[in-house]
Amino acid sequence: MSETTKDQNVRVEAICDQMITMEGPLLPILHEVQEEFGHIPEGALQTIAKKLNLSRAEVHGVASFYHDFREEKAGKHVIKICRAEACQAMGADALGDQVRRHLKVDWSQTTSDRKITLEPVFCLGLCACAPAAMVDGKVVGRVTRDRMNRILDEVGA
Structure with a gap:
């Protein structure tokens, strides 16, 4: 802190x-x-x-x-990926692995350029649209590998 x-x-x-x-x-x-x-x-x-x-x-x-309270400032953009059961069943673990590799960070870490913080979240309430993510406070459902790549491009990753 x-x-x-x-x-x-x-x-x-x-x-x-x-x-x-x-x-x-x-x-x-x-x-x-x-x-x-x-x-x-x-x-x-x-x-x-x-x-x-x-x-x-x-x-x-x-x-x-409470996971939303931070000990350090987040990056300019915050990407949260749901890790609850419904999202896991629809590929959230692979999605999380993809993003962690791409950003070269682990969960709850921020990229070295301070642009992006990656956080796990347990249920965004979009179970029917799994896997789900939240990007800068906006929820996104049915996040595929390609859709996540577009999101990462949009936030400058």
Whole structure:
């Protein structure tokens, strides 16, 4: 995880102050911090914990439980490939292998040029259109090898 600068810490405190009166504010605060910085900076966990009167371990536990929270900034483009059973049955494993080879990264990694982050996801709700992917927040069904090659070309891989 990256360190939090003083300016970032001030912003995290402001986010906490804005949301602290919400019922169950931890998840909305984490989402807002990630929206602001593109990830959850390491020092933000302690700041959030203090503001919510929680332990840092409790905040870290929540942030690390949910796969959408990042410890480092994602690449310019994020490609998520469904790894759930329906998609696996329709070729998602081979699709994932194809993309990992093409990008020269493993799951949850970003290319060296910081252009693309590849993430596994477990169910996009497109089981009838398997295998499914999500590219920069847009779901794509029936992703073939050729369709994925076109997607990779579109994002500059």
